[in-house]
Amino acid sequence: MDYLAFTAEDFASDNSFQNWLFKRNAKDFEFWENWISKNPQKKEEISEAIAILSSFKVQEPEVSQTQIDNSWQKMEEILEIGDEESGGETPRHWIRYRYGYAAAVSLLLAVAVIYQVFFRDRLVIYTTDFGETASITLPDNSVVTLNSNSTLKYNTVWDDDKDREVWLNGEAYFSVVKSGSNQKFYVNSRDGVLLEVLGTEFNVTKRESRTRVVLNHGKIRLNIENPSLNEDIIMLPGELVEFKDTSTTYIRKKVNPELYTSWKCKKLMFEDTKLEEVVLLLKEIYGLEVEVSEPALLEKRVSGSAPSDNINLLINGLSESFGITIIRTKKHVKISRK
Known part of the structure; x- marks a missing residue:
């Protein structure tokens, strides 16, 4: 997407940009932090977009189909009354009334949309x-x-x-x-x-x-x-x-x-922990595919700690602590005896 061509309104309407401003998504936040720092020429548009969104707390509109149907039904009832009173003809003042009511309904729907977009809980x-x-x-x-x-x-x-x-x-x-x-x-x-x-x-x-x-x-x-x-x-x-x-x-x-909250300090602590539990961590925390050469290895236990913010150091530490061989290839890890 060519964000360099965006106006302030375009930025304010962009879902990814909203995610950055309101910190709703980590990936979008990181993207926009980098993009804004690399494109200072868009500072004015970005500032205007932030002002728009900060004023109204934008979210997705949620005007229900029932609201729309009810509004049109009310308008049609009034139009039918007008036709009956005019003998089936549509005089000018009823045309004005029709269009006036239609405009009023549109305005009410617009207000409903604005309320849903800007003020409802996000x-x-x-x-x-x-x-x-x-x-x-x-x-x-x-x-x-x-x-x-x-x-x-x-x-x-x-x-x-x-x-x-x-x-x-x-x-x-x-x-x-x-x-x-x-x-x-x-x-x-x-x-x-x-x-x-x-x-x-x-x-x-x-x-x-x-x-x-x-x-x-x-x-x-x-x-x-x-x-x-x-x-x-x-x-x-x-x-x-x-x-x-x-x-x-x-x-x-x-x-x-x-032992269960040490990850907050960017380390993992183990106390008589099975390799089976460590394998789960590698899958759930780091998204690795783990292959174990023999089930008996999963029963091996270890106590100690290892850094959690460096996957290579973590794997090396686990290899030494458990006395096993761990070979990592991108997202795949193979565990076997030494």
């Missing part, structure tokens, strides 16, 4: 790529650290009389502030797990392989909608609760929370 979406993390400040000043290959969604406007709510797919660390109006804070995942937060810090992992919650501080109530696990679980600091989507039972145990 769903903010943050997405991180493999090997990428992001820090997000929510409308209530709670902070979320989003791990790699993860998505966080929430409405940009949080009213004082409504509960706070976010949706997570992937992994994130939450530091939730207490609400002055005692609003509840909920974290939703796609597998029917609802976390009710009571002023706390915790780590949530929602991957295809498992759902895991580790509580650092405070208190959490887990509501599990699985018919076989239809119960509430009150978690205390230092506890882990984990279950698989297909499982009818869950694991609950005391752990060292630092």
Whole structure:
């Protein structure tokens, strides 16, 4: 797309540009940061576009077909009355009335569109790529650290009389502030797990392989909608609760929370950790295809730490720690005995 030819209105209408301004998508944010720095000649148009969007909080219009149909039905009823009173003819004043009403309906629809576009709650979406993390400040000043290959969604406007709510797919660390109006804070995942937060810090992992919650501080109530696990679980600091989507039972145990949140500090900590668990990390966090020469290797265990922001150093460290051979070719990793 030729962004150099864009006007301020073009930028304001561009979805990718909106994602950058409102920080809804990490890839778009990075693209526009680079593009703007390389094209200072578009500074004036960019500034005008920012002013437009900041004033109106743009989002996608959502005028329903029902609204449109109802408006046209009302207009047609008035037009039919006019025809009856004029004996089937359409005098000039009714023509003016028709066009005047049509214009009024159009104006009302336009106002509805503008309201939906500029003032209705917008769903903010943050997405991180493999090997990428992001820090997000929510409308209530709670902070979320989003791990790699993860998505966080929430409405940009949080009213004082409504509960706070976010949706997570992937992994994130939450530091939730207490609400002055005692609003509840909920974290939703796609597998029917609802976390009710009571002023706390915790780590949530929602991957295809498992759902895991580790509580650092405070208190959490887990509501599990699985018919076989239809119960509430009150978690205390230092506890882990984990279950698989297909499982009818869950694991609950005391752990060292630092082991599960060290990724925030760009390192991975292991404590008697199976290679099987490390393989999952390589797949879910770095998007690697992992081939293991023999299943018995997955039972090997290791304790220690490794950097998480440099995949080559991580693989070298894992190779030495486990006493195995790890060969990486782009997105493919092969693990075998030395």
